[in-house]
Amino acid sequence: MARTRDRWRVLRAPRLRPAPAAVAALVIGAAGLAAADAARDASGAAPASADSAAVVPVGAGSYTDVRPEGEPGPSDQNGDPVEPKVADGFTDPAPTNEWWSSLIFQRYPGNPYGENLFAHPFSFRPHSGGLEVGYPDEHRLVADGLKYEYPHTADLTMGATGLDAPRTEVADSGDWTVTAQWEGGGTLRTTIGQGLPFAYAETEGADPEVAFTGTPEVWHSEDGVVGASVGGRHYALFAPSGTPWTRSGGTFTAAGADHYSVAVLPDPGDLDAFAPYAHSFVTDSRVEYAYDEAAAELTTTYRLTTEPKEGTEDGTLMALYPHQWENTGDPLTDLAYASPRGEMRVVDGAEFTTSLTTQGLMPSLPTAEGADEARMRALIDEELNHEDPFRGGDDTYWNGKALGRLAQLVPIADSIGYTEGRDGLLELVKGRLQDWLTAGDGGRRFHYDSTWGTMLGYPDSFGAADQINDHDFHYGYFVQAAAVVARYDRDWAAEDAWGGMVRMLIRDVAETDPESDMFPRLRSFSPYAGHGWASGHAGFAAGNNQESSSEGMHFAAATAHFGAATGDEELRDLGVFLHTTQASTVTRYWQDDGGGTFPDDFGHDVVGMVWGDGGDYRIWWDGGDEEHYGINYLPITASSLYLGYDPEHAAAMHASLEEKLGGQPQIWRDVHWEHQALSDGPGALARFEEQWTSYEPEAGESKAHTYQWVSTLADVGTVDTSVTADTAHYAVFDDGGTKTYTAFNPGTAPLEVAFSDGTTMSLEPGELGTATS
Numbered sequence: 001m002a003r004t005r006d007r008w009r010v011l012r013a014p015r016l017r018p019a020p021a022a023v024a025a026l027v028i029g030a031a032g033l034a035a036a037d038a039a040r041d042a043s044g045a046a047p048a049s050a051d052s053a054a055v056v057p058v059g060a061g062s063y064t065d066v067r068p069e070g071e072p073g074p075s076d077q078n079g080d081p082v083e084p085k086v087a088d089g090f091t092d093p094a095p096t097n098e099w100w101s102s103l104i105f106q107r108y109p110g111n112p113y114g115e116n117l118f119a120h121p122f123s124f125r126p127h128s129g130g131l132e133v134g135y136p137d138e139h140r141l142v143a144d145g146l147k148y149e150y151p152h153t154a155d156l157t158m159g160a161t162g163l164d165a166p167r168t169e170v171a172d173s174g175d176w177t178v179t180a181q182w183e184g185g186g187t188l189r190t191t192i193g194q195g196l197p198f199a200y201a202e203t204e205g206a207d208p209e210v211a212f213t214g215t216p217e218v219w220h221s222e223d224g225v226v227g228a229s230v231g232g233r234h235y236a237l238f239a240p241s242g243t244p245w246t247r248s249g250g251t252f253t254a255a256g257a258d259h260y261s262v263a264v265l266p267d268p269g270d271l272d273a274f275a276p277y278a279h280s281f282v283t284d285s286r287v288e289y290a291y292d293e294a295a296a297e298l299t300t301t302y303r304l305t306t307e308p309k310e311g312t313e314d315g316t317l318m319a320l321y322p323h324q325w326e327n328t329g330d331p332l333t334d335l336a337y338a339s340p341r342g343e344m345r346v347v348d349g350a351e352f353t354t355s356l357t358t359q360g361l362m363p364s365l366p367t368a369e370g371a372d373e374a375r376m377r378a379l380i381d382e383e384l385n386h387e388d389p390f391r392g393g394d395d396t397y398w399n400g401k402a403l404g405r406l407a408q409l410v411p412i413a414d415s416i417g418y419t420e421g422r423d424g425l426l427e428l429v430k431g432r433l434q435d436w437l438t439a440g441d442g443g444r445r446f447h448y449d450s451t452w453g454t455m456l457g458y459p460d461s462f463g464a465a466d467q468i469n470d471h472d473f474h475y476g477y478f479v480q481a482a483a484v485v486a487r488y489d490r491d492w493a494a495e496d497a498w499g500g501m502v503r504m505l506i507r508d509v510a511e512t513d514p515e516s517d518m519f520p521r522l523r524s525f526s527p528y529a530g531h532g533w534a535s536g537h538a539g540f541a542a543g544n545n546q547e548s549s550s551e552g553m554h555f556a557a558a559t560a561h562f563g564a565a566t567g568d569e570e571l572r573d574l575g576v577f578l579h580t581t582q583a584s585t586v587t588r589y590w591q592d593d594g595g596g597t598f599p600d601d602f603g604h605d606v607v608g609m610v611w612g613d614g615g616d617y618r619i620w621w622d623g624g625d626e627e628h629y630g631i632n633y634l635p636i637t638a639s640s641l642y643l644g645y646d647p648e649h650a651a652a653m654h655a656s657l658e659e660k661l662g663g664q665p666q667i668w669r670d671v672h673w674e675h676q677a678l679s680d681g682p683g684a685l686a687r688f689e690e691q692w693t694s695y696e697p698e699a700g701e702s703k704a705h706t707y708q709w710v711s712t713l714a715d716v717g718t719v720d721t722s723v724t725a726d727t728a729h730y731a732v733f734d735d736g737g738t739k740t741y742t743a744f745n746p747g748t749a750p751l752e753v754a755f756s757d758g759t760t761m762s763l764e765p766g767e768l769g770t771a772t773s
Contacts, residue, residue: 056448059494061437061501063446063455071458072466073449074536076109079466083451085112087171087181093453094170095520096468096536099194099529099544099612100178104170107467107539112167114180116152118543118612119194121264121319121337121344123152126168126180130159130209131190133199135233135264137338139599139614148602149542149614150340154213155230158199158262160188160206161253174285175521176528177304191282194528195302195319197274197337197346200261200281208260210237212250219268221245225278226252227271234265238278240310259309266335273335273348277316279309287527291573296358296724296756298580302528303351318352319344322596323530323584327354340614341589342596358580359645359721360730361560362638363487363744364411366770367708368715373416379704380413380421389428391699394443396457396464399436400477401700403429404554404635407481408705410488411768415708426488429481436478437501446501453519455508468536472524473548475505476555477700479562480637486565487746487766493566503571506559512574524552525578530585531610543612547619549586550632550640553579557639564729564746576728583642589615590632593649605656608632625660626667629653635700636674636709641731644678647718651679668698670706681714716740724756744768 055062067073076082084094084104094104102115103126113126118136125132136150165184172179177193186206192199201208212230220227224239238261239245239254246253254260261281263274284305291298302324306314319337320328325345330353335346367376383389383406390402407429413422436457439445447456455475456465463469482502486493493499511519524532532552538544546552560575562568587593591606598604598615607615608628619631633643644650654676657665665672669691677684688710697703717735725732729744730753745751745763753761753769763769 055439058504059496059500060498061434062439063448063501063504064439065448065450067447067449067456068445068458071447071456072460073456074105074452074454074468075466076107078109080109082106085167085169087169087183090169090171092173093516093518093520095173095523096452096454097471097523097533097544098173098178098538099176099526099533100173100192101533101536101538101544102540103168103178103180105468105537105539106167107537114168115539116541116543116613117192118150118152118340119192119196120321120339120341121197122192122199123150123613124192124199125152125154126182127157128165128182128184129163129211130157130182130188131180131192131199131201132157133235133262133264135337136340136613137233139340141599141601143616143618145603146618147611147614147616148340148599149611150338151613152541153231155233156210156212156216156235156262158188158190158201159209159211160186160201160203161209162186162206163188163209175287176526177282177285193282193285194526195321195344196282197265197317197319197335198261198263198277198282200259202259204258208239208254208257210245210252210260210262212252215250218247220271224254225271225275227265227268229268234268234270236263236265236271236274236278237261238263238275240279264337266337270335273333274317276313279311280306280313280316281309282316283307285528289573289577291358291576291728293358293728294726296360296726298356298358298577299353300356300527300577300581301351301353306350314350315348316350317346317348318350319346320352321528321530321585323588324352324354327356327584328352329355340611356580356584357721357724358576358728359583359642359719360725360728360743361557361576361579362641362729362731362742362768363483363561363565363746364408364415364768365638365709365712365731366742366768367412367415368712370715371416371708371711376412376416376704376707377418377421379702379707380409380418380425383409383702383704384421384424384428390432393699395459395461396474397461397470397477398699399432399444400474400481401635403432403481404477404637405700405702405705407484408637409702410484412704412708414488415768422488426485430485430489430492433478433481433485434498437498446504448504448518454523455504463536470534470551472509472532472555473534473551475509476551476558477635478502478505480554480558483558483561483565486562490566490748493562499566502562506562506571509555510559510574510578524555525582527581531582531589538612540611542614545609545611547609548631548634549582549590549610550634550643553582553586553639553642554635554637556582557637560728561639561746567747572728579639579642583645586632587643587646587649591649591653593646605653606632624667625657626665626672629657630665630668630671630675630698633675634668634671634698636671636705638731640674641678641719643675644719645721647679650675654679669695670701670703671698674706674709677710677713679718681710681712681717684710685714723759726754727751730755739773741771741773742769 117124132154162185165182171181187204216228533544556578563571608619716733720734
C-alpha cells in the first residue's frame with residue numbers, strides 16, 4: 001500500500017526572527033544536535049585558550065575547541081589570521097562559500113571591501129565610496145577561447161555624499177541576499193541578491209548619491225524617478241516621492257532622503273513595470289521545500305520578505321534562472337535578462353514555486369547475475385589485503401576518497417555472499433572513521449573554529465582550513481562511508497555513538513537550524529543558484545567558482561543515505577532536496593544539456609568550472625581533457641545515475657571527449673567507462689574487459705567497483721526516468737523495452753514499494769530488491 005508523506009522543510013535565514021514551532025521541529029536530528037551544542041557549551045569552549053584546549057565530546061567521538069598547534073586556520077593571502085568583517089549586531093556564524101563571501105572574508109590584505117560580486121542580472125564591486133553596479137549583458141571569450149565570461153563593468157556607483165569608508169562590512173544576510181554596510185563620512189547600507197533586478201540603499205548622516213561612470217543619456221526625470229542609459233544598458237533611480245534628484249554631470253543626489261533604489265531595466269519602456277515596487281525593500285530571502293515521497297515530487301518555494309519604505313506596496317519582481325523558470329507553474333512576464341546561465345525570466349511577485357520529479361537515490365547497485373563473482377572477490381581482496389588500503393593520502397580529501405573507495409566495496413561483497421570480505425572492509429572503514437572523529441593525541445582530528453563557525457579537519461588540503469574551501473567535497477566522503485557502516489550497524493551510527501560527530505560534519509556543510517549559534521545556514525549550497533560554491537572567500541575577479549559539481553552531489557546523496565540508515569527522515573529529505581535541486585542544474589550549466597547556457601561561439605561541450613561570471617573549460621591543475629570532463633563525474637556511485645537521466649546527452653558527452661582525444665580515454669579510464677555505461681553499458685564493459693588487468697584506477701576508484709558498475713549497466717540498460725516509485729530509494733532501467741526495477745529498504749520494518757507503472761516490490765529490512773518486466 002502506498003505511503004503518503006508530504007512535509008514542508010522550512011529553510012530560513014538566521015537571526016531575523018524567532019523560529020516558529022513548526023520550524024523548530026525540522027532541525028536535523030534536533031535532539032542529538034541540541035545535545036552536541038549543550039556539550040560544547042558545558043565544555044567551556046568559548047573561553048578556552050591555546051594552552052587549555054578542551055576536547056568536546058559528542059557521543060563516542062569528539063572535537064577540539066582550539067586549533068591544534070601549527071595548523072592553519074582562516075587566513076589572508078599572507079597567512080595572517082582573519083576575522084569575519086561584520087557590522088555591530090551581526091552575531092551569527094559567518095556565511096562563507098557564498099556568491100558574496102568576499103564581503104565577509106578578506107583574503108587580500110590590501111582590499112578591505114570585497115571583489116566582484118555576480119548576483120545576476122546585476123554585478124557589483126564594493127569600494128570606499130560605495131557599491132559599483134553593472135549589468136553584464138554580453139559575453140566575451142578569453143584564454144584562447146577556453147573561458148566565456150560576462151565581466152563586471154561599472155555603469156554607476158550607489159553611494160552617499162561624502163562617503164569614504166575604510167572597509168565594507170556585512171550587516172545581514174538571507175538565503176541568497178546580503179546587506180553590506182559602509183561607515184565613514186556617513187553610513188550606507190545596500191541590500192542585493194541573486195535574481196533581484198533592484199538594489200536597495202539606506203543612508204544615515206549623508207544624502208543618497210548615484211554617480212554614473214560615463215555621461216548618461218537621461219530619458220526620464222520626474223517626481224524622484226530618473227531613467228538613464230549608459231553603454232546601452234538602462235537604469236532607473238528611485239528616490240522617495242517628492243524628493244527630486246539633482247544632477248551635476250554624471251552624479252545625481254537626492255538631498256534630505258534616507259533611502260533609494262536602483263533598478264536595471266530590460267528596456268526603457270519597462271519603467272512603469274518597475275516603478276510600483278521601487279520602495280518595497282527586500283529584507284529577507286528564504287527557501288522552503290516539501291518532499292512528497294509517495295508522489296516522487298519536490299516542491300520548492302523561493303520567498304522574499306519585503307518592507308514598504310513608503311506606501312503599502314509589498315510586492316517585487318524576481319528574475320529566475322532557466323532551471324527555475326522551466327520548472328515553475330507561476331506566470332512569467334515578458335521581462336527577461338541575459339546571464340552566464342542563459343536567459344533569466346521575471347515573475348511579478350515576492351515568491352515563486354518550482355516542482356521537480358525526485359528520481360531515486362540508491363545506496364548501491366545490484367550485482368548482475370552474469371558477473372564473474374570469483375573475479376570480483378579477488379579484486380575485493382586486492383583492496384582489503386593491500387599493504388596500505390588507504391594508499392598513503394592522510395588529509396581530509398585523500399583519506400576521504402580512500403574511505404569512499406573502501407566503503408563502496410562493502411555492499412558489493414555482501415551482494416556476492418562474501419561475508420568475510422564485507423566485515424573486514426567494515427572494520428577498516430570504522431577504524432579510520434573513528435580515528436578522524438576522535439580528537440585525541442593522534443594526527444587526525446576535527447576542530448571547531450568558533451570565530452568562523454566551522455569544523456576544520458586536520459591534516460587538511462586544498463584550502464579546506466585556511467580558506468574554508470570544499471567542505472562538501474571532503475566531508476561527503478566521510479558521511480557516505482558512515483552511511484555504509486550504518487546500513488550494516490545502526491548502533492554504530494547512533495547519536496550517543498559515532499553518529500553525533502557525523503552530523504556535526506553535515507551541519508558544517510548544510511546546517512538547517514535558523515537559530516544555530518555554531519554553523520551558518522547551508523554553507524556549501526546556494527539555493528537560488530541551485531548548486532554550491534567551492535571557495536570560502538570568493539576572492540576572485542570572476543566571482544565564486546564550483547569545479548567538482550559531482551562531489552557536491554555526492555555530499556547530497558551521502559546526507560540522504562545517512563539519514564535513511566539512521567531513521568532520520570528530516571535528514572534524508574534534506575539530502576533529497578540538495579540532490580534533486582542540483583540534478584536540475586549540473587548537466588545544464590556544466591554541460592549545456594538542452595542548450596541555451598553556453599554562448600554559440602564557445603568551442604567546448606563542457607566546462608570544468610562554473611564561475612560567477614561564466615564558465616571555464618580549465619580546472620585548478622594542468623590536467624588533460626579526461627580530467628576536464630571527469631572532474632564533474634567523480635566519484636561514481638549509485639547516486640551518480642543523474643548523469644544518465646538523459647542517455648542521449650550522456651552519449652554525446654562521451655563522444656565529445658573521444659573526439660577531443662582522437663581515441664579512448666587514457667587518464668581516469670575507469671571513471672569514463674562508468675560514465676559511458678550510462679549510455680552504452682555493453683561498450684563500457686567491453687573496454688573494461690580489454691584493459692582490466694593493465695590500467696591504474698583513479699584514486700577514489702577500485703577495479704572491483706568499476707567491474708560491478710559496468711557489468712550491471714550492461715545487463716539492465718539505461719536509466720528510465722519515466723517511471724517513479726513511492727520511496728526515496730529506487731531506480732528503474734530500460735534495455736530495449738525490458739525494464740529492471742530496483743529499490744532499497746533502509747528501515748527496520750518490511751516495506752512495500754509501488755512503482756508508477758503498477759509494478760510492486762516487497763522488501764525486508766535492509767534488503768535491496770530487483771525485479772524485471
